[in-house]
Amino acid sequence: MSPASLVPPLASVGIAHALFMLGLAGAFGLALLAIVVSRRAQQREREARLRVGAAHEEIGQAQATRLERTEERLRLVLSGAAQGIFELDLLTGATTVTPDFLARLDLPPEAPIATFADWLALMHPDDRAGLDEVYQASVAGHDPGHHSDFRVQRANGGWTWVRSIGRIVSRAPDGRASHMTGILADVTASLLEQARITHLASSYATLSELNHAIVHASCEEELLLHLCQSAVVSGGFSMAFVAMINETTGAVEPGACYGDTRGYLEGIHVSASADTPYGHGPTGTAIRENRPCWCQTYMDDPGTQPWPDRCAEGAPWGSAAALPLRRHGQAVGAITLYMPQPGAFDEATQRLLTMMVNDVNFALDHFAREAAGQHARQEADATRAQLEATIDAMPDLIFELGLDGRFYSYHTPRADLLAVPPAAFLGHTLEESLPPVVARKLAEAIAEANRTGYSTGTTYELELAGGSRWFDVSIARKKVAAGEQPRFVAVVRDITDARHAEAERVQLEAQLRHSQKLEALGQLAGGLAHDLNNVLTPIIIGTSLIRDHVRDAQAREILDTTEQCARRGADIIRRLLTFARGTPGDRKPVAVSDLFRDMARIIRETFARNIQLELDAAEGSWAIHGDSTQLQQVLMNLCVNARDAMPDGGTLTLGAANVTVAEPPTDAGAADLRPGPYVRLRVSDTGTGMTPSQIEHIFEPFFTTKPIGQGTGLGLPTVLGIVRSHGGFLRVNSAPDTGTTFELYLPPAVDAVRVEVAPVAPLRQGLGELVLVVDDEAAVRSSVRRSLVAQGYRVVVAAHGREGLEQFALQAADIRIVVTDMMMPVMGGLTMMEGIRTQAPGTPVIVMTGLLDRAVTRGAAGPDAILSKPFDPETLLELVGRLCQPAIVS
Secondary structure (H helix, E strand, C coil): CCHHHHHHHHHHHHHHHHHHHHHHHHHHHHHHHHHHHHHHHHHHHHHHHHHHHHHHHHHHHHHHHHHHHHHHHHHHHHHHCCEEEEEEECCCCEEEECHHHHHHHCCCCCCCCCEHHHHHHHECHHHHHHHHHHHHHHHCCCCCEEEEEEEEECCCCCEEEEEEEEEEEEECCCCCEEEEEEEEEECHHHHHHHHHHHHHHHHHHHHHHHHHHHHHCCCHHHHHHHHHHHHHHCCCCCEEEEEEECCCCCCEEEEEEECCCCCCCCCCCECCCCCCHHHCCHHHHHHHHCCCEEECCCCCCHHHCCCHHHCCCCCCCCEEEEEEEEECCEEEEEEEEEECCCCCCCHHHHHHHHHHHHHHHHHHHHHHHHHHHHHHHHHHHHHHHHHHHHHHHCCCEEEEEECCCCEEEEECCCHHHCCCCHHHHECCCHHHHCCHHHHHHHHHHHHHHHHHCEEEEEEEEEEECCEEEEEEEEEEECCCCCCCCCEEEEEEEECHHHHHHHHHHHHHHHHHHHHHHHHHHHHHHHHHHHHHHHHHHHHHHHHHHHHCCCCCHHHHHHHHHHHHHHHHHHHHHHHHHHHHHCCCCCEEEECHHHHHHHHHHHHHHHCCCCEEEEEEECCCCCCEEEEHHHHHHHHHHHHHHHHHCCCCCEEEEEEEEEEEECCCCCCECCCCCCCEEEEEEEEEECCCCCCHHHHCCCCCCCCCCCCCCCCCCCHHHHHHHHHHHCCCEEEEEEECCCEEEEEEEECECHHHCCCCCCCCCCCCCCCCCEEEEECCCHHHHHHHHHHHHHCCCEEEEECCHHHHHHHHHHHCCCEEEEEEECCCCCCCHHHHHHHHHHHCCCCCEEEEECCCCCCCCCCCCCCCEEEECCCCHHHHHHHHHHHHCHHHHC
């Protein structure tokens, strides 16, 4: 009731009372009544004003109470609906949010929320730009409101999805929006539920696509790739990959995959073993335990610790699931699926994925059975093809015969091995087709096979169109049905070449034994040469030393003869070593005259007197760039062959000439040789000669035209090898009863000049230098000591290497040079040299040897010089003098 509505009743009461008083008092009463009425009117006005104020106060209190109740109901509604209210000053950015909603967000305790910038700092980096763009549009007045979803980080690091719906409620005088208010709602649960429903729908779609792929996939690899593609494209999973066990190594290897946009799987290591950290992830656990593995918190699961850091920003997975792939119930691999949010694999999803993988495993079983069947068929086909190819490739003849010896079928790689044409023996018996002796042998073999099941070792000879051939036959009884007549398979092999090869093998063994005898002879010659050289060395040195003290001509003649005989003996020993042991030499210019002179000496001393030697070396023959030892061996082999070809005597000619080959040679050993100048050496005889067929084989190892025991068949192959190694070639001319000529074409030395003998420098006179001489032979020690003392040197001697080390240790400061034998008892010369070099590295060492041993390293690691026994005093003194020079020593 409004205050104005209270006035009419009060006025009506006052007027009635006034009329009553007027009737009692008359005019006085009228005046008094006027006063009373006036005062009552003032009182009524005051009371009315009081009642109006009370009414207003009562109305305000009711409204406040209703507002508080409304706010409380609104707060409860917002709290129950996970919502809150925000106020945003668009000009300053100041922001206020309902406290209950802030508490629900579980923000970090230190996180400020006073401004819009504070809110942006709490948001997910991917959401900031979009919300900031909405804010700027609102400030500019382009957008009267907004509707946005964004993520806010909680104190535990997780994310809450928030939906903001705001409207502009006021503007500044310039028209810009100044104030916005709106509602904030936690929509995490609803979005997850929506995603779950969407994911289930995608999983059903994936299951449908997979069933279609199972029907149409042609192989296991195609099916598994389609599985991964469908899981990502239709199923909504972030990534899917298949890992299979390698059947050979047992290792788990990644296979088909889809959705790996970050390179997460590149080079990843997964294991199914529980003994390694790489085996406790979802994939390894599913394979090892043959069960699904659901990893709902991928980042926090202890089993995934080896892998989250494979991406630069960390693994982008919240959850993962691995389900085993099986063949016949046995886990052979797993498919692993990834989702960005934790807890993505609820019970419904697990059931769907289990159904999906069960269908895949059914298909894998089918593929395995198909592969096994296909493999069995392929093996059967391969076995059949191999058997057919083997039969076709066999050089054997195969026949099927009956117990009576009748031929029913045959197989042969060569028709020329058949004794008669097929039409003449198919359907006929052994007796009707083969000679009686052969038929009887084969009939006996068939009878034996009928008794024992097989027969082997029967051999026979047949005269065929191409000549006589030998055969070996093996017969086995076939399995036949009950009541059928026995059948036999006969495998007949041509063993003619094998019999010839066996004969050749026996001959080769004899030749090998002969070669071994020659090798043993070479070793014996080496031992003899060592001892003989030690004997000859003092003789050669001694005769040279005493010649200067003998004035009698007859005595000097005796000395000369003695020295010549000793040198001749040394030369014979050297040649013996050269040809018995093949001791090589250095490649250098070799004078043809020297080669012929040495060879002529050997021929005259060792060949029969009925063989006449002629030398036909042209004047001015070029020197040959080669190994003199090997060239002597070539000439020796050819001269020995020439001698053996003239058992009744004849003429052996050695010739040499300078020639120029104009066309590329095509003779033996001439491959890749060029035209140009050559030195031609010729060895001719007037012996029995050779046939053209013999000439074709003379360079083959172990081929010989000599009787057994008189030749190894290695001489001419050795000749050819040496000529080739020198860059030359051979030509052979021969005919029966006219003799044989071998022409050797060898490259000349550089500039094709003859070897000039360098002038002999005068021997250096000793200046009292101390020389240590070590040799186990007293005669050698004595002769070497006398030569050095006569030339002005001081000498200290030792009988073996250990004694030499002791002498050197006593006089190391004075000893200028060491001369030592190489082979000595107690301690050899090389071992002693190492000990001396340890004490005094710069000490020169000369090694004496009687074995022409060129394998010793010269220089810092070996001796400074090698002196071959026997030697004359001049050679010894020249070496000692040269090594004693100050420049050499330094």
